[in-house]
Amino acid sequence: MKKLTIALATIAALNVSFSAEAHNDRFQNDHCEVNLNKDITITPEHILIRENDTTLYDIYKDKTVFYKGVELDLTQEQKALVNQYSTSARKLIPEVNAIVIDGLDIASEALTMTFNELGVQTDIESKFTDLKHTLISRYNLEDGTYHFQANGMDVNYVNDEVDRAVEEVMEEIVPSLVGNVLQLIGKAMTEGEGAFEHLEDLDVRVEERIEAQSARLEEKVESFCFSVEHVDELENELSRTSSKLKELDVIKYRHNR
Template sequence: MKRFLLLSLPLLALSLQAAECNMAFGHGILIAPDHIRILQNNRTHVQINADKQLFIRGEWATLTEEDTALLHQYSQGLRKFVPEIVSIAVDGVELGLSSIEAMFTGIGSKAQQAEWRELVRETTFQWMSRFVRTNEHFYLAPQSLNELDYFLHGELKPQLDNLARHTVGAVWGALRDALRHSDSNFERSDNQEWQSVGQLVDRINLGLDAKAVELEEKSALFCQRMQELDKIELQLQQRLPALVAYDVVAEKN
């Protein structure tokens, strides 16, 4: 029992640190290889080109050497941090979807498969509008670290559970109909893994739990990075007052 308590203490400390962190992103952030864009209501208000040129509301800002050094430090901080956060969330979504889609590969008619895939797309559209990863482009919508934690624990898991139960039930219905009437409207892959709904849900939850643990283990580090970025941002705002209106990294009350 004593050994169990000792092993539990590090996880408890991580949970407490995550709960105490109230840092948040107040604007959407798009990271691309040659620029960074700060967005509000899907419009670019601030853009950093090549980590050294700054545009505020479309106007080029004249920078001193000290300003440029601070901007480069700020830009590099966002580049190292934002893609890591986005990837944790996107990996969780893709893990669940790939498991679900694998179930109806080769089953049912083309129309049925199109219907199931459309259901998956509709269900995930809202998630993926908050976290986007396309090649070397990463987008993070305004949110706090606590909201990201809730996304993995409170939103993604139950919705993927419902989606899995709905689509797998439909898949098995199509399979039963096909076997009852004919096998002309579906093909079974030799490598097809037939799973029960419970098995599929357990598999998805296991992967999501791993992502949640990964986020929890990094939460203290993430919070520290955001606090450091906030300090750099404050220095930039003091030197360039036009940036005060675009507080990207902030402490959330």
């Protein structure tokens, strides 16, 4: 009965284990903590930094800075820093997108493999594709415009959404899952424990399947952290050059070394 016991324990734990997988280190960012002190909107020509519905800074075409509607007279050093800051901030967008997409792809892969092993038919890929669009559309508005709210650029925010998606999928497939489990139990009673052999070490095989993808995602998160750290340093440098740039305090960053 050992195999039967192990298989039943594995199946019973699925609802918890794969929901928890969204909170596993693979989907969390253990490298850094990133958040925003102010709202920021990035368009093809502008970077708008706002607080309490007031535009504090408008960086136009990566070189001209307006502070509360008045153009600042920048030194050559400041112009160079503004250009670095603006272009580096823009490069964060594709990195955020990659983290969102890869995190959801890993969750989808793990769940698809698990349910296939259990013989449960569910349209997981479609659900996670829709979730990708939902997450990215939260800050990707239109025509190359991106908007992040204060406290809204935490790279860990994918966790909650993946967790919610897993829970929704599990709720939908529970009837099918229970039916398949009962069929397996019936088969085991008539044919022996061999009916459960394909479920042995399922968690290990799922882990192996997503291992390479997870490693690449971790590298992307680490790269994102260093990119944000660079933007934060540029922001600090700029704020030290002028009293009118002191409110350029957008990024709240901490590296978990």
